[in-house]
Amino acid sequence: MDKKNSxxxxxxxxxxxxxxxxxxxVANVSTSLAKMxxxxxxxxxxxxxxxxxxxxxxxxxxxxxxxxVIEGECTLKQALVRDKRFPELHMLPAAxxxxxxxxxxxxxxxxxxxxxxxxxxxxxxCPAGIEQGFRNAIAAADQALVxxxxxxxxxxxxxxxxxxxxxAGFQDIKLIVxxxxxxxxxxxxxxxxxxLIEHLCIDLLGVVxxxxxxVVSTNRGEPIILNDRSSAALAFxxxxxxxxxxxxxxxxxxxxxxxxxxxxxxxxxxxxx
Amino acid sequence: xxxxxxxxxxxxxxxxxxIAKERLRLxxxxxxxxxxxxxxxxxxxxxIRVIREYMEIDEDALVVDLANEEDAVALxxxxxxxxxxxxxxx
Numbered sequence: 183m184d185k186k187n188s189x190x191x192x193x194x195x196x197x198x199x200x201x202x203x204x205x206x207x208v209a210n211v212s213t214s215l216a217k218m219x220x221x222x223x224x225x226x227x228x229x230x231x232x233x234x235x236x237x238x239x240x241x242x243x244x245x246x247x248x249x250x251v252i253e254g255e256c257t258l259k260q261a262l263v264r265d266k267r268f269p270e271l272h273m274l275p276a277a278x279x280x281x282x283x284x285x286x287x288x289x290x291x292x293x294x295x296x297x298x299x300x301x302x303x304x305x306x307x308c309p310a311g312i313e314q315g316f317r318n319a320i321a322a323a324d325q326a327l328v329x330x331x332x333x334x335x336x337x338x339x340x341x342x343x344x345x346x347x348x349x350a351g352f353q354d355i356k357l358i359v360x361x362x363x364x365x366x367x368x369x370x371x372x373x374x375x376x377x378l379i380e381h382l383c384i385d386l387l388g389v390v391x392x393x394x395x396x397v398v399s400t401n402r403g404e405p406i407i408l409n410d411r412s413s414a415a416l417a418f419x420x421x422x423x424x425x426x427x428x429x430x431x432x433x434x435x436x437x438x439x440x441x442x443x444x445x446x447x448x449x450x451x452x453x454x455x
Numbered sequence: 456x457x458x459x460x461x462x463x464x465x466x467x468x469x470x471x472x473x474i475a476k477e478r479l480r481l482x483x484x485x486x487x488x489x490x491x492x493x494x495x496x497x498x499x500x501x502x503i504r505v506i507r508e509y510m511e512i513d514e515d516a517l518v519v520d521l522a523n524e525e526d527a528v529a530l531x532x533x534x535x536x537x538x539x540x541x542x543x544x545x
Contacts, residue, residue, distance in 0.1 A: 334479045341483055345491075370470025377476050381483055 190298040193305050193425070194323035196347075198339030200310030202331045203360040206396060206406075207418070208307040209237040213405040214422035216271035220302040223262065223272045225293075227319045228309040229285065232276035239403025240265060240273055247277040252289045258296055272301075283314045287321030294322035303425075312346060320347065325354040327387060331361050332373040341382055356387035358421065363392045388421035389432060390414050477526070484528045488521045495519055502532065511537040 195208045208224055216222040226234040229249065235241040246261035251274070258274075265271040274293075297304050308319035320326065326347050330340040340357070347355050359375055366372035375389055393414035399406040407415045420430045469477075488495065499519045506512055513535040522529045 334475050334482065337479055338482055338486065341486065345487070367472070370472045372472055373475050373479070374472070377472070377479070381479055 190301050191303050191325065191425075192294050192298070192323045193303065193325045193327060194308050194319050195305060195327045195329060196308035196316065196319060196343055197310065197329045197336070198312065198343040199330075199336045202329050202336050203390070204310075204329050205233045205237050205307055206400070207327070207329050207358060207360065207390075207421075208305050209234060210405050210407050210415075210418035211422050211425065212303070212305045213238070213265075213268055213271060214407045214419050215303055215425065216265070216268040217407070218422065218426070219270060220426070221270050221300065222303045222305065223274060223297055223301045225274045225290075225297075225304060225306045226276035227282075227290070227306055227315060229276045229280050229282045229315065230278065231309065232278050234273065234307050235263075235275050236403065237400060238265065238273060238405065240275075241403070244275045247275045247280075248293070249277040249280045249284060251293065252285055258293065282309060282318065285318055287318050290318050291322040312342065316343075316346075320350055320352070323352075325356070326352050327356055327358055328382075328384070329358045329360055330378065330382075332359060332367070332375075332378060334373075337373070337378055337381065344382060344384060356385050357382060358388045358390065359386070360390045361392045362389060386432070387424055388417055390417040390421075481523070481526070481528060485521070485523060488528075495521070502534070506534065508540075510539045513537055 195204050195211075197204050205228075212222045212224045224234060224238075225248065226232050227248070228234070235244055240263050243263045245263075246256040248261065250256050251258050251261045262272045262274055265273065294304060306319050306323060309315035328340050328343055328347070330336045344355060357378070359378055362375070363372055367374045375386065379386060391413045393406070393412055395409055395412040396406050396414050399409065399412075406412055407418050409415050416433075423430045499517065502519065503512070503514055503517065516533075516535045518531075518533040520531055522531050
């Protein structure tokens with residue numbers, strides 16, 4: 183994909199179940215794309231329960247919100263918050279004191295078509311659930327990313343969401359598995375990526391391991407992708423690279439238990455180099 | 456009896472990952488079938504079309520449904536037969 187190309191990609195990030203990491207995914211994947219030089223806008227459609235501004239650390243820069251844009255109180259340009267750390271990243275904030283049913287899918291579509299000429303990517307943070315907020319969020323998107331966790335309740339909701347996306351006509355639906363613990367999978371205490379793919383039958387875009395650094399980054403309002411020692415950061419950067427069409431191998435997560443690492447260290451020490 | 460014991464024993468030896476996998480499988484079969492009744496209706500119509508070539512059936516009394524058992528989902532079809540077609544073997 184060429185940078186600054188004429189075609190804009192509108193991607194909705196959704197999950198059904200709440201708390202699986204949609205907003206964290208939106209924040210980090212969009213930051214990663216912006217860091218690569220793409221012009222990126224993130225649209226928070228979780229109206230009434232906004233989080234994206236906090237995860238991105240932009241909560242003090244918000245002046246107007248998406249509902250005010252739609253109601254004509256301000257222009258789109260006035261409402262877009264530009265991230266000073268990543269000049270290509272812009273956020274359209276949700277409204278906190280309004281409801282999801284105060285806007286319509288048509289209005290979101292209108293807004294997106296206004297944004298398309300100015301951006302390479304528009305990422306939409308979809309609220310949890312399958313009601314009006316979900317319908318608003320998917321209305322304008324060309325592609326969908328479904329985020330899930332390796333647990334039965336999250337996968338069940340993901341399955342429902344995939345069904346709804348398919349019947350809404352989506353051709354391009356990809357899966358992101360968040361918060362996996364490879365050690366638990368190895369010990370037979372967590373569903374594996376293969377288990378999930380087998381049931382959901384969609385393409386995998388990324389696997390993000392559980393990582394304490396995510397909590398620390400969220401506390402600070404800094405994207406995790408800036409931390410180059412974090413495994414979650416690597417995973418989010420890989421997702422961004424796959425979105426722009428790069429072939430990026432999936433790590434096997436084989437060697438990350440303490441004993442495995444110790445064994446690896448021993449091998450290196452005694453291998454005679 | 457032996458069956459039950461071996462089943463309990465088996466279950467005890469299952470990892471929680473295996474149990475999650477099995478629960479997921481069952482719940483998805485159930486969800487998908489109840490979220491798309493069109494699918495069962497389409498199956499019903501196809502069944503009628505095929506069976507009609509071999510026998511006369513009571514199409515209005517035909518029932519096709521999914522039943523949940525403890526660890527399996529079964530497709531249950533109740534198809535009242537009115538009569539057989541005359542065999543055509545020449």
